[in-house]
Amino acid sequence: MPIAQLITPTQLYQRLEEPGLVILDCRASLQDLDYGRRSYAQGHIEGASLADLERDLSGKVVKGVTGRHPLPSPGHLLDRLQTWGINAGSDVVLYDDGPGAYAARAWWLLVWLGKRSGVYILDGGLKAWHEARLPLSLNPPPGERGHFGGKPDADLTVTAHQIHEHLSDDRLTLLDARAQARFNGDAEPIDPVAGHIPGAYCLDFTKNLQPDGTFLPPEQLRERFAPYLPTAGADTQVVAYCGSGVTACHNLLAMCLAGLPLAKLYAGSWSEWITDPQRPVATGPTPSTGRPALAQPLPPVLVPQGR
Known part of the structure; x- marks a missing residue:
């Protein structure tokens, strides 16, 4: 089975009553930390759980050390996946507003922990869902806890x-x-x-x-x-x-x-x-041949916590 698969809105709608199907709403905004929670509360695909980029799909930001979205700890991520009802054999559908960037982050984290099949991206996201004139729900997701277990693949x-x-x-x-x-x-x-x-x-x-x-x-x-x-x-x-x-x-x-x-x-x-001034940076487009020349090391900078 492919490690990544797409599913259309119509295909997902036809499977909403399927036992064991897990749906994660991954909507987020880099400019608005509460966008995902607010959007989820206003309506989501029936049965979906909220997978929040900041709280669920990222770890703690350490100012001047980490990037803006470090990987979550495996223990925290596993707990969230189990809370959402995911088992080793679950089919999991991920969606966001449409471009798929946040859904792709959730997909990669699942792959990182060893789930290499049964993971789908809603092609076109919620934008495509709306265009298909399919309904949203205000109902809470199923409460049954899953037992998915996995460990990070350092080779990835x-x-x-x-x-x-x-x-x-x-x-x-x-x-x-x-x-x-x-x-x-x-x-x-x-x-x-x-x-x-x-x-x-x-x-x-x-x-x-x-x-x-x-x-x-x-x-x-x-x-x-x-x-x-x-x-x-x-x-x-x-x-x-x-x-x-x-x-x-x-x-x-x-x-x-x-x-x-x-x-x-x-x-x-x-x-x-860019948190380490000894790491070089380059500017301008990549040359059509060869590799860009290394720029001088960066001056010391403080990277603000968060976005």
């Missing part, structure tokens, strides 16, 4: 130290999921330093989507990502990152939807990278 992540050690190594390929303006350093609305990790390529996660907000067909996703993957037998490590380890998961999901291997995640991402 890399650290800032590991990246820093291999910046000059052509076998490292970094894929940045942020928009081109943030990658270039032309604009930085969230973090205190603009730019990107030297040598990275910009693959804006929104380009994984069609104009209606659903994912591109698998063959088009394959065309998008295949050039950055190692050829047969090549010893190349592909690593996805973004601002804080959230939208990078969208690129990882898209690669899996295309039938490509699951790449690694730099979970701390840009917001963690």
